[in-house]
Amino acid sequence: MKRKIAAIFAADIAGYSRLVAEDEEETLRRLASYREVVDDFIAKASGRIFNTAGDAVLAEFPSAVDAVRCAIDIQESLRTRNMAYPPSRQMSFRIGITIGDVVERDGDLLGDGVNIAARLEGLAEVGGICVSRAVHEQVANKLSVQFADIGAQEVKNIPTPVHAYMVAMRREDGSYSKPQLKKAAAKVAAAPVWMWPLVVAVVSIVGIVVTGFLYNTKLKQTASIAAPAVTPSAAPSPTPTAMAASPTPMPTQMAKAPMAPPNAGAAMAPMPSPSPSASPTSGQLSADSVPFINERVRSFLAGDYASSGDYKAFALNVGGFTGSAMNQPNEEAARNMAIEQCQKRADAAQSPRRCELYALGNTVVYAHGKPPMPPPPYFRHDAMIERAFASKDFPIVREPQKVRLENIFVPAAKSRSVALGPGGQYFMVLGASSAEDAARRSLESCGAIAGVACLVVAIDDNFVVPIPTLFRITGFFNAASNASIVADARGEVVRKLGDAMGWNAVAVGTAGRAGLGLKAADEQAAVKSALADCAKRDSDCHVIAIGPFTVGPIN
Numbered sequence: 001m002k003r004k005i006a007a008i009f010a011a012d013i014a015g016y017s018r019l020v021a022e023d024e025e026e027t028l029r030r031l032a033s034y035r036e037v038v039d040d041f042i043a044k045a046s047g048r049i050f051n052t053a054g055d056a057v058l059a060e061f062p063s064a065v066d067a068v069r070c071a072i073d074i075q076e077s078l079r080t081r082n083m084a085y086p087p088s089r090q091m092s093f094r095i096g097i098t099i100g101d102v103v104e105r106d107g108d109l110l111g112d113g114v115n116i117a118a119r120l121e122g123l124a125e126v127g128g129i130c131v132s133r134a135v136h137e138q139v140a141n142k143l144s145v146q147f148a149d150i151g152a153q154e155v156k157n158i159p160t161p162v163h164a165y166m167v168a169m170r171r172e173d174g175s176y177s178k179p180q181l182k183k184a185a186a187k188v189a190a191a192p193v194w195m196w197p198l199v200v201a202v203v204s205i206v207g208i209v210v211t212g213f214l215y216n217t218k219l220k221q222t223a224s225i226a227a228p229a230v231t232p233s234a235a236p237s238p239t240p241t242a243m244a245a246s247p248t249p250m251p252t253q254m255a256k257a258p259m260a261p262p263n264a265g266a267a268m269a270p271m272p273s274p275s276p277s278a279s280p281t282s283g284q285l286s287a288d289s290v291p292f293i294n295e296r297v298r299s300f301l302a303g304d305y306a307s308s309g310d311y312k313a314f315a316l317n318v319g320g321f322t323g324s325a326m327n328q329p330n331e332e333a334a335r336n337m338a339i340e341q342c343q344k345r346a347d348a349a350q351s352p353r354r355c356e357l358y359a360l361g362n363t364v365v366y367a368h369g370k371p372p373m374p375p376p377p378y379f380r381h382d383a384m385i386e387r388a389f390a391s392k393d394f395p396i397v398r399e400p401q402k403v404r405l406e407n408i409f410v411p412a413a414k415s416r417s418v419a420l421g422p423g424g425q426y427f428m429v430l431g432a433s434s435a436e437d438a439a440r441r442s443l444e445s446c447g448a449i450a451g452v453a454c455l456v457v458a459i460d461d462n463f464v465v466p467i468p469t470l471f472r473i474t475g476f477f478n479a480a481s482n483a484s485i486v487a488d489a490r491g492e493v494v495r496k497l498g499d500a501m502g503w504n505a506v507a508v509g510t511a512g513r514a515g516l517g518l519k520a521a522d523e524q525a526a527v528k529s530a531l532a533d534c535a536k537r538d539s540d541c542h543v544i545a546i547g548p549f550t551v552g553p554i555n
Contacts, residue, residue: 096120421450466547486512509538
């Protein structure tokens, strides 16, 4: 056996037993996916996993700085993945870290250092990190990390209290969360036996007094309700409270601002804000024409919102987050409540988009026009071109966006869709009611961000457009305006491409005469056919497009 000093990292999943009981197969699948993320971060930080049991992970690091940096990376990555799931199905780790003397035996580590790390993990918040004072002293001046001192904590099977700190996790806007400090229960000395009769007597007297007071108050209230109103004007309604929408009518007469849960299924790339429309949307509110929203919100607008009177408002953002207010004292109150409710939901999911007022009362006042959309159908299933989705092959976007797709889109619940814009803008919709709904919403949001119509690239587990492998994708192909094709030939190219299924390729020569390879079974066949067709009309032919994309040679 060998003794050494090491930074010990302990992690496990909060509420793991409940998650398994609710859906064992899905939980185990996601655990394997999340463990790949955890194991990869540990390896990159020069850590070593020395023990695992179920959902728990124990690792050692050469320094406390490496351990804390790794823990932060893990929590931020898993937080992003969890955005694709409702709160009840999110899988979040707690992490504890300490520096201690441990004994190594057959690759395993034993000792108080391991035990303390496990106890600190139990003190951590869900999705948070708790460290010992020794770790705090090592890290405080070396990492841009904020801590909350929670003082000395008595933990199981450790003879002396452990002084602990919570790590404040950084949000996407650069601010830091404020850890919720766990308060240790105060120890109360047992009262002497002779005091109990006195305590019982005092409690009994107080109970009699309180009961009498409540009884008299109830009589007064009853008499007041039974008395006729002094004036014919109605009493003011209680202050409205925003509530979550429920399919069951709420047993209350309070004014309500019901709304569907936050759209946790929507996630987007950090792209430029949508271009303002030259002609703002106006007219009477129609639930069927509201963009970005899911069917549950649409039903709410067509039902509860449409039938509500008085002052009301509805707000949204291009990410699909919404807020509403009904039965308010005036228009300004309705406007403010709807926008505030929408923005709180967007902020809670780290959405970078700002909420805007869509409707005041039943009148649309949205400052932007309808997002640009392609003609339906928005996607088609074609067995010849569909293949399994792979983030590394996603076109146009850069490597960080591919990592984001891998972390968010791949493990998310169905139905899900990714729409892509010609400038690399993209938008994901996750956990929709149907593939068609996911496609529509992803196109609406992507179009609003890009300012032009986008393309559905993937539905659920598959690419639904041909993704070339023999060439490098450089952009979107539009035959009607492509300068490589001579002007008088563009109309024929558009017509022939039409609704051609399968693999399609376009080649041109030095004179701009186009050759087409249509309805091929694979990319290679489409390319050969296009080059052969072009050679009949032109010279020095080369391929310029495959499917919906312009292409160039692979560098």
